[in-house]
Amino acid sequence: MTSNARSPAQRRDIKALHERALIQVADAYLFHLISIHRRPVYRHRFGDIFLNQPSIIGFLDSHLEDSGRTTEQRWNWYVHILDFEAMLAEKKGGFIHWGNLPTLKQRGIRWIDCCFDQLGDMVQELGWEAAMKLCNQEGRR
Structure with missing residues (x-):
């Protein structure tokens, strides 16, 4: 069944x-960055x-959407890069344990790092003013 044949409730x-998966990916990447760079x-x-959750969410989802991925394909990708085994692993030694943090697989970390690396290269190549002008033009479409 294709996504076009789904009922409104299924969509x-x-x-x-x-x-929900995109929020978990963004949170997991933020936790990863904070664990490395404080x-x-x-x-x-x-x-x-410098990043925050909304910037990561908007950047990653628009990147995949612009490449032609449907909502379902993007959801599948986000689920694929989340490390559910690490999130479900039982942590020992805590007095109180109220849940685990979302975690990314190494592949997910490398993919997001690559996306931000390409963004930095693009801004460096175009210059900040030209990159902002391009973003504003894209936003009006």
Whole structure:
């Protein structure tokens, strides 16, 4: 069954699952960055890219959407790069344990790092003013 043949309720369910998985991916990447750099920053060779959850969500999802991926395909990708085994592993030694943090597989970390690396290269090549002008033009379409 293709996504076009789905009922409105099924499309809403896929959209909700997609959104939840994307939030977990963004949170997991933020936790990864903070564990390495003590702040949510991607270290690019030309300078730091400061990130927050909405910026990661918007950047990753628009990147995949612009490449022609459907909501269901994007959801499948986000689920694929989340490390559910690490998230479900029992942690020992805590007095109180109220849950695990979302975690990415190495493949997911490498993919997101590559996306931000390409973004930094593009901004460096175009220059900040030209990149912002291009983003504003894209936003009006």
